[in-house]
Amino acid sequence: MAERTMEDLLRAPTKGYGEAIVLPEINAVHFEIKTNLLQLVQANSFYGRESENPHAHINSFKRITSTLRFRNVPNDVIKLMMFPYSLEGAAKTWYEKGKISLP
Secondary structure (H helix, E strand, O other), X not given: OOOOOHHHHHOOOOOOEXXXXXXXXXXXXXXXXXXXXXXXXXXXXXXXXXXXXHHHHHHHHHHHHOOOOEOOEOHHHHHHHHHHHHEOHHHHHHHHHOOXXXX
């Protein structure tokens, strides 16, 4: 199978595709992620530029989100909820185009 470029992925059709990240149900009452936490994640956005290191972005994201604790909400769920907010530009477009196919 030939390697697909970022440009190819950005042109991929999205019709009939679902969300790439599926969140499990949580047992928390009145749970919400505050705006300041989203802003903290967005301040360290990944754009998908060649000069950026995706591993460094993931490590930074994990460092920020590992400090969050909410009663009855697993930390992995918090990370899944917040990750799309850490992407901008071509990386965000790639994420939105990379949704999984639904049967």
